[in-house]
Amino acid sequence: xxxxxxxxxxxxxxxxxxxxxxxxxxxxxxxxxxxxxxxxxxxxxxxxxxxxxxxxxxxxxxxxxxxxxxxxxxxxxxxxxxxxxxxxxxxxxxxxxxxxxxxxxxxxxxxxxxxxxxxxxxxxxxxxxxxxxxxxxxxxxxxxxxxxxxxxxxxxxxxxxxxxxxxxxxxxxxxxxxxxxxxxxxxxxxxxxxxxxxxxxxx
Numbered sequence: 001x002x003x004x005x006x007x008x009x010x011x012x013x014x015x016x017x018x019x020x021x022x023x024x025x026x027x028x029x030x031x032x033x034x035x036x037x038x039x040x041x042x043x044x045x046x047x048x049x050x051x052x053x054x055x056x057x058x059x060x061x062x063x064x065x066x067x068x069x070x071x072x073x074x075x076x077x078x079x080x081x082x083x084x085x086x087x088x089x090x091x092x093x094x095x096x097x098x099x100x101x102x103x104x105x106x107x108x109x110x111x112x113x114x115x116x117x118x119x120x121x122x123x124x125x126x127x128x129x130x131x132x133x134x135x136x137x138x139x140x141x142x143x144x145x146x147x148x149x150x151x152x153x154x155x156x157x158x159x160x161x162x163x164x165x166x167x168x169x170x171x172x173x174x175x176x177x178x179x180x181x182x183x184x185x186x187x188x189x190x191x192x193x194x195x196x197x198x199x200x201x202x203x
Contacts, residue, residue, distance in 0.1 A: 008135045009060035012053060012156065013122045015140030016066040016110065020046050020099060022141060022158055024092050031091075039091035043098055049158070050106065053139065061134070063125065064103055064110040065118040119144055126153050137167070146173045147184035 023045020032041045053059070103110050111121050119142065126136040130152050137156040138145045145155050146168060155168040166172070173181045 008133055008152065010057070010137060011061040011063070011125070011129045011134045012057065012059040012137045012139055013125055014050065014053075014062070014064040014108070015118050015122060015138065015142060015145075016064050016099070016103075017118065018140040018142050019049055019158070020092070023049065024089070038094055040095065042092050043095045043102065046099065047102060049139075050108070053156075057137075059137075062108055064108050065121040065125070066110055066112040067118050068112050068114045068116065123148060129153075143184075144188070146177065147181055147188075149173050149181040 020042050024042035026045055027041040031039050032044050034040050054062075100110070111125075112118075113121060122138055122140075122145070126138065126148055129136045130150070134152075136153045138148070138154070139156045141157045149155055149168055149170055149172075151170070155173075157166050157168060158164065159166040168176070170181055173179075173184065177184060177187060179187050
């Protein structure tokens with residue numbers, strides 16, 4: 001995908017925690033530990049993913065979006081939202097200060113807004129980018145982003161092996177889920193989402 005046939009410039013948006021978690025669990029059976037006993041798998045995997053992205057895609061613009069530690073507007077509407085989700089493992093929490101330093105050292109702007117998730121930030125940015133004639137690539141494995149895919153918005157998702165990338169366009173979304181992107185929100189609403197503790201429709 002390195003050869004961009006579109007004349008539009010490209011914005012890549014990194015879903016920080018999605019990639020950070022994926023990097024950690026990809027090496028969970030054989031973790032990297034430094035001389036001080038600190039786990040570094042998540043940092044290593046995250047850094048590798050970003051460097052590969054920079055080398056292969058040469059994005060015109062790059063931004064990272066992070067979840068806030070504060071509860072979101074979704075918790076007000078549904079208090080049990082993500083209530084069953086486990087806390088971030090301690091060995092990952094220990095790496096977080098270095099993750100923020102890494103993003104700063106790489107001069108990748110990182111956006112976090114209390115009361116909102118990275119999903120909300122990315123969703124807002126890709127819509128604004130589309131209005132400004134940019135193609136957007138969401139770097140995440142989160143299926144929720146598939147509802148945003150259109151002719152100029154794509155999901156740039158890690159696949160089976162950590163090094164593999166699957167780029168979802170409108171055709172790819174329909175092939176995977178059986179419905180076009182604009183129907184994903186209805187499909188997920190009917191199915192529910194156990195990872196977010198959201199029940200589906202009974203029957």
